[in-house]
Amino acid sequence: MAGPVRAADVVVVGGGSSGCVVAARLSEDPDRTVVLLESGPGYRSAAECSSVLDYRTLPVGPRSPYGDTYGIELTPGIPSAMVRGHVLGGSGAVNGAYFIRGTAPDFDRWPPSWSYEHVLPFFRALETDVDFEGPMHGATGPVPVRRQPADRLSAVSAAFHLAALDLGFAEEADKNGRDGEGIGPVPLNVGDGRRISTASAYLLPALDRPNLTVDVDSHVVRVLFSGTRAVGVEVDSGGARRAVRADRVVLAAGAVETPVLLMHSGIGPAEHLRDNGIRPVTDAPGVGSDFSDHPEVGLPYRVRAPLSRDATSPVLEAVLNVGQIEIRPYTASFDVLVPGSGQPVPRLGIGVMTPESRGRIRLASPHRRVRPRIEYRYAETDSDRRALRNGVALGVELLRSPAFHSLVEPIWEEVSDNEVRAHLGTSQHLCGSCRMGNSDDAGAVVDERCNVRGIDGLTIADTSVFPVVPSRGPHATAVMVAERVSTFLSG
Template sequence: MLPQHADVVVVGGGSSGSVVAARLSDDPGRSVLLLEAGQGYEPGPTLPSELRDAALIPVGPGSEWTAAYSAHLTEGRDATVVRGRGLGGSGAVNGAYFIRARPGDFEQWPRSWSYNEVLPYFRAIETDADFIGGIHGSDGLIPVMRTPPHRLHPVSAAFHSAALASGHHPVDDLNAPGPVGVGRVPMNVRDGARHGPGLAYLMPVMGRPNLSVQTGTKVVRIVLSKRRATGVEVADGASVRRIEAGRVVVCAGAVCSPQLLMLSGIGPSSHLRSLGIDVVHPLAGVGDGFSDHPEIAVPYRYRDVVPTPAPLLETVLHTDALEFRAYTVPFGTAIPGSGVVDPVLGVVLTRPRSRGSVILNPQDPSMPPVLDYRYLAHPDDRAAVRGGVRTAADLLSGMTEVVAPGSVAVESGRGEPSDAWLVSHLGTSLHLSGTCRMGDDEHSVVDERCRVHGIEGLSVVDTSVFPEVPSRGPHATAVMLAHRIAVESS
């Protein structure tokens, strides 16, 4: 049963919300209410197998653990993108890639978020099974491991060898600052099971008397009074119910966090007025200027049958602006229902210049918002991925143990991949960041403590506050951010 009041209401029980709710409830004198629109689960033997198996990514069509959004990736390329929905969020259903942002990524953040400032919190969240001491943690809640070299999937082993043969630097620890190169992926996996923030942080404290977790509960609006958040409204069947709060922390993700702010009257004035939403507090940056990693899938065929299952991504190659992903199996194998039968080598642009926007659905603002990525709009982005595809083809040509001869077909224009080929093979890494970005300029939404500018008692804590998408996947950085904000708020 929903309480009528809580000291803190946390909206969204995903990767960040799980951490925030758990850590804030460490204080027995503070009541915490976590509201999650998706469904929950119990740890242990009853945990659904699709959430437990790190080799399975249950985000395909019809998944009960995701929400789907229509997206315009670039001119001539639309797609449906999915985000985790349920306790643990995307961290409960992703590929368990747990690589930290690099020191240079934090140069765009406020000074208090420099690499040296955040390193203690990266250590605090993890227990690294492969590296002890130094920059790594040994008593954090997230287990981190890498597939041992002798157990690498044949695709992973062949890719690693091909990258070394091409002159790329071997990197033992991709979570360490230093030279870029090829190495094994740090994964939040224990005994073959995905172990995200929902399981690691939230489940062990679910029995606390001061923590209430309500799933299947959709927050429709933040209640504001005189520029202060005083509670939330939740959909309760045919009616709307109000819950009072001393503080509201929005952790609904980079899509739904800006949507909720805008539905509450916080956002770009012209956009809200055009939809008949009263402007309570104008903030031009809500939903605008996000970044994400575009990904080109370079298909090929196996030489022979390769063994499965395995984690989808065991090895990656990093260059200054690109990440090459040697997926172990076709997406159709790892993501049931996706229908992708050919294996691919992913080419990811890690430092994109193009920026996108999240806007409310003009037909019904309460429905899933509209995502406009504007991928490859910047000419430098297009040039970078075009060069990356050429590099990918060269790497695949060196993976003779697993790649069938002549199976790498890249349609070319003037000796390089054509624009049409790039667009037809374009996807997204689902690393959307920066829809409520942190900073102190006129387009920022939150300050360096994740407090919404101009509104007391309201914070946003998830990847939406990143100034820009990190040059690595954002999951480890999101957990670090949530842990730090919660601990320093106690």
């Protein structure tokens, strides 16, 4: 292998929502050397990254340097695309600043050591909630959490809130409470008028530590092994290959790239690896298998007059959670929210938050830079199709309510499977592609401490380890997992 060899105690692969946390936390020990490798661009101060700090838009349009686009198949015959953050801070640096925790019932589907009682201290530790106090909330954590004040809601959010109340849904003032449902404001990872990613909250304040090295524009090709022990990674930087040796490798490349990297390294379904000319290090059939995400239907509507939006309006200000449905009134059309996207029709997002559908990620080539095949397999069960129809029907009812009548009118008249398929998308909340599980779970890739089974020295700390996608967006839960995995590795 050409190029120099660097040594560290820990190498963290991926400077996204989870990797920034792990690198910053582990480097708090001055006797531990940490190298963080990020494939996207980086920055050392807020002044260098103004476009990823503007929480009012999503900087992932066609010409953005901060997004990686993947071709996907939503369901047979329906191709689409998904975008992941490609910059320090990852998807949490370019998303809608939605920062709702997983609910207490969500963690009933995780191993017992990840019950809500076990994870609540880490949710509290990561945040400073400026709106709520008490035993459910943190006051000294790195991530600020706030909600848009009622008197500054956009016209769409204000009308949606009233419509939900008029239809009899409960007010849910604190969506980061233990559980519950209803209409309420979205907790936002926003402070001082900026989107605060984990790069801003955790990593930038740590950059001057002599024991922490951050290499951007560094593409990890594979994990290196001695037998079944991870001993480092091979990195491509500017076309030159080098090795980074480490006592511990932590993968935090995200729920797409982490399983892809594992498979290219010889960890995955053995037959699939051999088909791609890769020698298996260990047979791990759960790698890339049975992931979950939130199917989302974009329910379009017409506006009767231009809709006002406050200068401080985020992408989402309020959501309605009812049963397994979440309805999201985006504060503007996507040609405004995602510059360059060319989507002028406004819409409500109708998400199914506890779907039965499970997807699969598989290699399309033995070459590392070739995009994988990502099959979502949405709407393949009667239950999921019914949930989508019911969610759309509720969305139409909200749009037709007196609170909305003077502003908008729905475009759909008939709620059918065909119409749902025509407007089907994804919330881009992919989780569980390397899920954790107990020792008797043959499909689990990592144990309850997020160490890869059958391999020494290799840990995963991102949304790929979630047993199943939470019933809320995964960002806050991803930061919690990274916080907790950091304590495992520091112990």
